Amino acid sequence: MAWALSGILDLPCRFLWHDTTSLEDIQAVVLPGGFSYGDYLRCGALASLSPLLHAVHAFAADGGPVLGICNGFQVLTEMGLLPGALTRNQNLHFICEPCELVVSPGSCHLLKGYGDQERVQFPIAHGEGRYQCQADTLSELEQHGQLVLRYGHNPNGSILDVAGVCNRRGNVLGLMPHPERATDPLLGGIDGQRLLQSLLG
Amino acid sequence: MASTPASGAPAFDQAPPAIAAQVKQEGLTPEDYNEIVRRLGRHPNRAELGMFGVMWSEHCCYRNSRPLLGQFPTEGPRILVGPGENAGVVDLGEGHRLAFKIESHNHPSAVEPFQGAATGVGGILRDIFTMGARPMALLNALRFGPLEESRNAGLMEGVVAGIAHYGNCVGVPTVAGEVAFDPSYSGNPLVNAMALGLMETETIVRSGASGVGNPVVYVGSTTGRDGMGGASFASAELSEDSLDDRPAVQVGDPFLEKGLIEACLEAFQSGDVVAAQDMGAAGLTCSCAEMAAKGDLGIELDLDRVPARETGMTAYEFLLSESQERMLFVVQAGREEPLMQRFRRWGLQAAVVGRVLEEPVVRVLQNGAVAAEVPSRALAEDTPINRRELLSEPPAVVQQHWQWQESSLPALAAEAVEPTLLQLLDDPTIASKRWVWRQYDHQVQANTVVRPGGADAAVLRLRSQQEDDPQSSNQRGVAATVDCPNRWVALDPERGGMAAVAEAARNLSCVGAEPIAVTDNLNFPSPETPTGYWQLAMACRGLSEACRVLQTPVTGGNVSLYNDTRLPDGSIQPIQPTPVVGMVGLVDNINTLVGLAWPQPAPGVAGDYLVLLGLPLDTAQDDERLGLAGSSFLQVCHGLCTGRPPHTDLALEQQVQKAVRSGIRAGQITAAHDVSDGGLLVAVAEMAIAAGCGVQLSVPSAGRLERLLFAEGGARVVVSVPEDSWPALQAALQQAGCPLQALGRVQADPQLQLRVGDRDLLDVAIDALAHAHQQGLPRRLEQPALGHNG
Numbered sequence: 001m002a003w004a005l006s007g008i009l010d011l012p013c014r015f016l017w018h019d020t021t022s023l024e025d026i027q028a029v030v031l032p033g034g035f036s037y038g039d040y041l042r043c044g045a046l047a048s049l050s051p052l053l054h055a056v057h058a059f060a061a062d063g064g065p066v067l068g069i070c071n072g073f074q075v076l077t078e079m080g081l082l083p084g085a086l087t088r089n090q091n092l093h094f095i096c097e098p099c100e101l102v103v104s105p106g107s108c109h110l111l112k113g114y115g116d117q118e119r120v121q122f123p124i125a126h127g128e129g130r131y132q133c134q135a136d137t138l139s140e141l142e143q144h145g146q147l148v149l150r151y152g153h154n155p156n157g158s159i160l161d162v163a164g165v166c167n168r169r170g171n172v173l174g175l176m177p178h179p180e181r182a183t184d185p186l187l188g189g190i191d192g193q194r195l196l197q198s199l200l201g
Numbered sequence: 202m203a204s205t206p207a208s209g210a211p212a213f214d215q216a217p218p219a220i221a222a223q224v225k226q227e228g229l230t231p232e233d234y235n236e237i238v239r240r241l242g243r244h245p246n247r248a249e250l251g252m253f254g255v256m257w258s259e260h261c262c263y264r265n266s267r268p269l270l271g272q273f274p275t276e277g278p279r280i281l282v283g284p285g286e287n288a289g290v291v292d293l294g295e296g297h298r299l300a301f302k303i304e305s306h307n308h309p310s311a312v313e314p315f316q317g318a319a320t321g322v323g324g325i326l327r328d329i330f331t332m333g334a335r336p337m338a339l340l341n342a343l344r345f346g347p348l349e350e351s352r353n354a355g356l357m358e359g360v361v362a363g364i365a366h367y368g369n370c371v372g373v374p375t376v377a378g379e380v381a382f383d384p385s386y387s388g389n390p391l392v393n394a395m396a397l398g399l400m401e402t403e404t405i406v407r408s409g410a411s412g413v414g415n416p417v418v419y420v421g422s423t424t425g426r427d428g429m430g431g432a433s434f435a436s437a438e439l440s441e442d443s444l445d446d447r448p449a450v451q452v453g454d455p456f457l458e459k460g461l462i463e464a465c466l467e468a469f470q471s472g473d474v475v476a477a478q479d480m481g482a483a484g485l486t487c488s489c490a491e492m493a494a495k496g497d498l499g500i501e502l503d504l505d506r507v508p509a510r511e512t513g514m515t516a517y518e519f520l521l522s523e524s525q526e527r528m529l530f531v532v533q534a535g536r537e538e539p540l541m542q543r544f545r546r547w548g549l550q551a552a553v554v555g556r557v558l559e560e561p562v563v564r565v566l567q568n569g570a571v572a573a574e575v576p577s578r579a580l581a582e583d584t585p586i587n588r589r590e591l592l593s594e595p596p597a598v599v600q601q602h603w604q605w606q607e608s609s610l611p612a613l614a615a616e617a618v619e620p621t622l623l624q625l626l627d628d629p630t631i632a633s634k635r636w637v638w639r640q641y642d643h644q645v646q647a648n649t650v651v652r653p654g655g656a657d658a659a660v661l662r663l664r665s666q667q668e669d670d671p672q673s674s675n676q677r678g679v680a681a682t683v684d685c686p687n688r689w690v691a692l693d694p695e696r697g698g699m700a701a702v703a704e705a706a707r708n709l710s711c712v713g714a715e716p717i718a719v720t721d722n723l724n725f726p727s728p729e730t731p732t733g734y735w736q737l738a739m740a741c742r743g744l745s746e747a748c749r750v751l752q753t754p755v756t757g758g759n760v761s762l763y764n765d766t767r768l769p770d771g772s773i774q775p776i777q778p779t780p781v782v783g784m785v786g787l788v789d790n791i792n793t794l795v796g797l798a799w800p801q802p803a804p805g806v807a808g809d810y811l812v813l814l815g816l817p818l819d820t821a822q823d824d825e826r827l828g829l830a831g832s833s834f835l836q837v838c839h840g841l842c843t844g845r846p847p848h849t850d851l852a853l854e855q856q857v858q859k860a861v862r863s864g865i866r867a868g869q870i871t872a873a874h875d876v877s878d879g880g881l882l883v884a885v886a887e888m889a890i891a892a893g894c895g896v897q898l899s900v901p902s903a904g905r906l907e908r909l910l911f912a913e914g915g916a917r918v919v920v921s922v923p924e925d926s927w928p929a930l931q932a933a934l935q936q937a938g939c940p941l942q943a944l945g946r947v948q949a950d951p952q953l954q955l956r957v958g959d960r961d962l963l964d965v966a967i968d969a970l971a972h973a974h975q976q977g978l979p980r981r982l983e984q985p986a987l988g989h990n991g
Contacts, residue, residue: 034372037367093640
């Protein structure tokens with residue numbers, strides 16, 4: 001993540017320790033992928049309780065941009081910043097492979113660099129990325145254009161092929177695929193650059 | 202302390218009857234016991250006996266293989282650390298130093314595949330970061346019995362899920378590997394994990410204790426009763442009863458290990474750490490003994506200060522526990538508090554558990570009394586060696602195999618070429634391993650330049666995570682591969698060992714990398730049978746010879762013996778001997794890499810030339826360097842594993858590999874793939890599948906059709922060459938003495954077409970080939986996996 005942001009895109013970034021409570025000079029928050037606390041319990045459940053993420057709640061409420069990628073998306077749903085949940089992939093296996101996504105940016109600030117129905121390639125790498133939510137939540141999300149990213153070929157059994165969801169205000173985005181792995185030309189594909197660049201306006 | 206033996210009769214004979222059972226339980230012999238008594242000048246107590254048991258096991262002291270390992274070449278201009286430390290280290294130039302090592306976790310994986318494989322990954326990573334290197338990649342070499350048996354399919358499911366669980370969670374990409382199948386691995390799978398890391402500290406962290414009075418600090422996880430006696434368990438054959446040994450398998454915590462990596466690298470950079478040793482096999486016993494013996498000093502260890510996860514543990518249990526994610530440091534006196542603070546910040550245990558002694562003993566205290574006291578060298582140095590007699594000629598069964606002749610095969614009919622090719626592509630050993638590597642996060646850390654399956658070796662960009670200016674990252678890379686042609690080794694261990702090294706080097710050369718050094722994992726059956734020892738000795742001879750000629754010194758590795766299964770009828774089933782060669786190489790410029798896929802030409806335009814380097818198609822029938830003996834064709838299509846496998850011509854290997862590397866560097870080669878399992882036609886098919894477009898082959902008729910298309914050996918590489926580079930490359934190859942032969946041309950039409958002489962033998966859709974190749978594993982592993990976290 002740090003490589004994509006500062007190495008490739010020259011966006012200044014720094015890591016915050018989990019017990020930090022101040023986001024004073026921070027302009028945008030990224031909850032990156034990984035395995036917070038090993039994900040031995042429900043993915044993201046323990047991380048969502050850390051002091052830092054209390055601060056992120058307030059940051060998001062003030063309209064600050066918050067991007068959750070993979071484990072970060074799981075954490076956002078555990079925090080209640082985004083609806084729904086991520087459950088075990090339909091085939092029960094971890095899947096790491098390139099993935100085609102269809103973007104419907106709607107009012108999501110972080111996806112403003114993409115055209116409506118634009119097809120992009122971001123890799124996925126997760127064992128628990130199958131998006132689920134209640135039927136009424138789903139229709140609400142659909143109605144408000146919050147199902148902003150869908151898989152071209154559903155890899156994990158997500159409901160309605162959902163790969164990413166934003167909040168109604170459009171400042172909080174969670175997605176299972178990895179845009180930061182689609183920024184370095186050497187590693188194949190730069191479709192993720194526009195998403196990360198939008199973090200700082 | 203136990204009593205002093207009476208002089209006269211051997212100690213073992215005088216010992217109480219209960220001792221005999223304990224000696225056996227520790228995997229020791231009566232002779233070992235007598236030697237222990239001689240060294241101590243008294244009988245050992247229970248804890249001491251346990252310490253000797255693990256330290257004198259094959260797993261820890263190589264008591265069977267040490268005399269053979271001595272012949273490996275271990276020195277070279279790039280070798281910074283050779284065998285004997287936690288991992289080897291090589292100099293890649295421009296300030297980059299690479300630590301790497303391979304290790305097996307076979308027996309734990311046989312009884313508990315998920316945790317067995319997972320902790321194998323955790324263990325090899327610790328070997329790397331103990332040296333001061335940040336782990337950058339993982340590879341693995343796996344062997345299973347046929348997937349048609351559900352038990353084997355279950356083992357494979359569990360092993361792959363376990364590797365994925367640990368590697369993905371700890372954040373180190375699993376970038377390459379090999380998986381092969383044979384009935385001899387039923388019930389005794391092989392799980393070898395290799396790790397690579399870039400050094401982050403100025404000085405390489407060593408394991409020898411120094412500085413009398415310096416504190417000994419324990420960091421990482423707590424100690425429990427898990428993994429008791431794993432090293433002794435790893436050094437005995439497997440049977441149905443082995444399932445009762447499940448407590449000997451440890452449970453891994455990759456999240457804790459991630460913290461341990463960060464904390465250790467911080468600690469090493471602080472300069473406070475004098476020596477470090479991870480606690481792997483034989484836990485506290487091994488780490489104390491090794492650190493003390495290497496430093497020619499002593500260590501006092503107070504068990505009451507060791508962070509424990511359960512109460513009431515005996516000294517024996519503390520000393521033999523193989524709880525994971527633990528390390529032992531010798532720290533500069535006075536610096537222990539700040540050091541321990543670092544570990545606590547990462548949520549880890551840290552405690553001063555002892556000190557360095559001048560007197561060269563390992564002294565263990567518990568409840569204020571001495572619970573064990575053993576001279577340091579007695580445990581870790583001068584360990585017993587089982588000297589065995591080498592058969593003066595190959596075992597009868599092997600000699601019988603060598604009598605087999607290709608002429609005994611029925612001739613391959615022209616119309617059988619297509620079904621044979623499809624059958625080979627569907628063979629689990631040859632088939633695509635996508636089912637496996639899709640479960641591994643092979644991209645994390647953002648340096649994986651070549652995706653698994655995309656080339657003959659993995660390639661990672663060399664990028665230090667410490668560099669202040671990330672843009673300064675250079676254009677160099679490291680390539681890595683693991684290889685072992687186990688069928689060949691079974692039929693001729695010396696030739697097989699040579700071929701393993703040659704193939705690893707060839708795989709590196711096929712991406713354009715210069716082979717540098719080797720780590721090897723010798724997976725063998727019991728050395729206590731004449732055949733078993735002969736296999737081990739001859740394979741080591743072949744490995745040594747090839748490493749010497751190809752200038753790839755061995756920097757260390759692992760020996761796993763007693764890979765035998767006791768079948769319910771009492772007979773012993775040995776594995777095919779499997780000396781896995783892990784090799785690393787240097788890529789000068791990652792922008793000139795090539796993979797398997799040749800570039801797609803425009804429709805109707807003839808594409809690149811396809812060229813065979815190495816022994817040509819009309820190689821004489823009696824040339825021992827090429828053939829069907831021990832081949833995939835023979836195994837898959839005729840159900841035979843017999844014959845004398847090809848002799849590896851190391852001089853030819855060097856010529857071909859050098860030519861491939863310089864062709865790639867000069868941009869004259871657009872794709873390269875070595876000819877191995879399945880021979881020439883399978884190699885070309887794999888390239889076509891990767892490219893997604895076709896090729897038109899036209900070759901003169903020469904000898905038997907099956908030999909022409911499916912023979913193995915011959916230092917062969919298939920390359921694609923653009924038309925405008927062809928004259929220059931051809932001239933360069935001829936000048937370098939590298940044999941070459943044009944095979945045909947790439948075409949946009951997605952068909953693999955083959956004309957031999959004036960006969961059209963093949964016109965098959967690439968899609969059909971790809972389907973067979975990609976479905977080979979999934980169709981045999983249809984059962985849904987058991988749920989595991991990750």
